Amino acid sequence: MSGRKIWKKGAPFFLLLLLLIVWEVATGLLKVEKWLLPAPSAIFIEGIESFHSLFGHLISTTNLALSGFFIGSCIGLVIAALLHLFPGVKDAVYPLLILSQNIPIIVLAPLLVIWFGFGMLPKLIVISLVCFFPLAVASLDGFRQTPYELKHYFKMMGAGKMQLFWKLELPHSIPFIFSGLKISATYSVMGAVISEWLGAKSGIGVYMTLASSSFRTDRVFVAIFIIMGLSLLFFGIITILEKYFVSWKRKEGEKDEAAN
Amino acid sequence: MKLQIKDVSYTFDGKQNILENINFYVDDGEFVTILGPSGSGKSTLFHLIGGILKPHHGIISLDSKKINGLKGHISYMPQQPSLLPWRTVLENVLLGSELSGVKDKEMAKALLMKAGLEEYEKAYPHELSGGMKQRAAFIRSILSPQELMCLDEPFSALDELTRLQMQKWLMSVWEENRRSVLFVTHSIDEAVFLSDRIYVLSAKPATVIKEVVVPFPRPRSEEQLLSDEFFNLKRELYAALKPTFTT
Numbered sequence: 001m002s003g004r005k006i007w008k009k010g011a012p013f014f015l016l017l018l019l020l021i022v023w024e025v026a027t028g029l030l031k032v033e034k035w036l037l038p039a040p041s042a043i044f045i046e047g048i049e050s051f052h053s054l055f056g057h058l059i060s061t062t063n064l065a066l067s068g069f070f071i072g073s074c075i076g077l078v079i080a081a082l083l084h085l086f087p088g089v090k091d092a093v094y095p096l097l098i099l100s101q102n103i104p105i106i107v108l109a110p111l112l113v114i115w116f117g118f119g120m121l122p123k124l125i126v127i128s129l130v131c132f133f134p135l136a137v138a139s140l141d142g143f144r145q146t147p148y149e150l151k152h153y154f155k156m157m158g159a160g161k162m163q164l165f166w167k168l169e170l171p172h173s174i175p176f177i178f179s180g181l182k183i184s185a186t187y188s189v190m191g192a193v194i195s196e197w198l199g200a201k202s203g204i205g206v207y208m209t210l211a212s213s214s215f216r217t218d219r220v221f222v223a224i225f226i227i228m229g230l231s232l233l234f235f236g237i238i239t240i241l242e243k244y245f246v247s248w249k250r251k252e253g254e255k256d257e258a259a260n
Numbered sequence: 261m262k263l264q265i266k267d268v269s270y271t272f273d274g275k276q277n278i279l280e281n282i283n284f285y286v287d288d289g290e291f292v293t294i295l296g297p298s299g300s301g302k303s304t305l306f307h308l309i310g311g312i313l314k315p316h317h318g319i320i321s322l323d324s325k326k327i328n329g330l331k332g333h334i335s336y337m338p339q340q341p342s343l344l345p346w347r348t349v350l351e352n353v354l355l356g357s358e359l360s361g362v363k364d365k366e367m368a369k370a371l372l373m374k375a376g377l378e379e380y381e382k383a384y385p386h387e388l389s390g391g392m393k394q395r396a397a398f399i400r401s402i403l404s405p406q407e408l409m410c411l412d413e414p415f416s417a418l419d420e421l422t423r424l425q426m427q428k429w430l431m432s433v434w435e436e437n438r439r440s441v442l443f444v445t446h447s448i449d450e451a452v453f454l455s456d457r458i459y460v461l462s463a464k465p466a467t468v469i470k471e472v473v474v475p476f477p478r479p480r481s482e483e484q485l486l487s488d489e490f491f492n493l494k495r496e497l498y499a500a501l502k503p504t505f506t507t
Binding site for chain 1: 306307310311312331332333334335336338339340342344345346355356358359360384386404410
């Protein structure tokens with residue numbers, strides 16, 4: 001591996017490391033109080049020590065985020081498909097979809113608890129609400145941007161609307177769908193944490209609320225890092241799946257790079 | 261008679277006709293070419309036959325059945341190869357038959373072999389050269405079950421040498437299974453080399469101004485491209501086409 005390549009792969013990691021070092025040194029030199037801003041090392045140690053109690057929280061948040069992500073993504077994809085297949089409906093519904101993203105979750109969440117209680121349902125609604133949108137928009141773009149000449153061939157061959165969708169528009173938009181999935185996967189973790197603030201028995205969101213109300217700033221940071229890690233993990237998994245499912249696209253890109 | 265176009269007129273805006281009183285036919289197993297200048301409405305004619313557009317006047321019939329505005333009756337090969345980038349070559353050539361019913365994998369493999377594409381069965385379209393893509397597109401239209409094949413300037417994007425190679429290859433494949441073909445081009449050489457009959461189309465509004473029978477026996481060879489008869493025919497067609505692009 002050449003130096004440039006190592007830099008390309010490792011650059012974000014090096015930068016993060018640098019930031020952590022600056023942080024560590026600064027808290028030490030300026031003698032910042034632990035409840036104001038703990039040093040990264042202190043956060044790390046706290047994370048290791050409370051790993052046992054954290055693990056349960058982590059599992060329930062992961063579960064919640066995954067289920068919400070799955071439901072939200074399915075809804076997003078179905079909505080996109082329906083809007084695409086019925087353009088008349090699209091004109092009416094699309095603006096409402098955008099408005100749905102303008103509802104502050106922080107305000108909506110307590111309302112959902114009032115309507116649906118403290119169970120899973122209001123939480124899943126919150127996560128689905130943030131997850132469906134990126135996927136719906138991305139897939140709609142994918143359907144719409146199907147190349148004209150391919151559509152023309154299908155039409156000349158007498159393909160029906162459904163054949164056009166299943167054999168052309170849907171496969172064509174798979175790269176778009178994966179872009180949407182990457183965004184909603186990272187949103188799903190945030191959505192899960194927010195929905196846990198509403199009231200849950202366990203979860204990173206619960207752990208975080210407890211920590212901040214008892215001024216355990218180090219634990220708040222542990223929670224923050226866990227949320228980041230989880231988002232990255234989701235993102236990574238989707239990226240790996242994408243490489244597998246759109247291998248034709250990747251090879252196309254490699255060819256272009258080789259040509260340059 | 262396979263395909264018959266009778267008194268067909270078409271207009272986009274209701275004022276000026278794009279196509280005016282077009283009359284021609286394609287017999288069973290015949291290779292017929294529509295020769296016309298660019299922008300003369302050749303593609304529109306294909307859209308009418310394909311059923312995407314409906315003629316304002318006249319009858320399009322296939323096997324004596326009226327197909328005005330009906331889709332799915334022809335096998336089509338477009339100007340661009342239009343292969344699906346996410347499908348392998350084998351899956352791509354099967355697409356036409358997949359859209360209208362039965363897939364024949366063995367037949368597809370045999371045809372790919374004949375086209376020298378057997379090593380590329382599992383390759384994706386972007387790995388093929390321009391000529392190879394067009395060969396795959398042609399195999400796809402052969403594999404489609406409809407009896408009439410409509411080829412819309414399939415070689416216009418290729419370079420001269422590749423085009424000549426492709427024309428010879430197309431002839432050899434076609435002579436083996438003799439489907440009815442309606443071919444559109446703006447190249448006189450191509451028209452004479454490939455067809456049994458040629459219709460010359462005028463510029464706007466397009467109408468058939470000349471019908472020419474190509475008397476050369478088959479299988480045809482490149483030498484015929486240099487014979488006197490060939491040049492005479494070419495002169496005749498050129499004379500017919502000339503007013504369409506000098507005015």
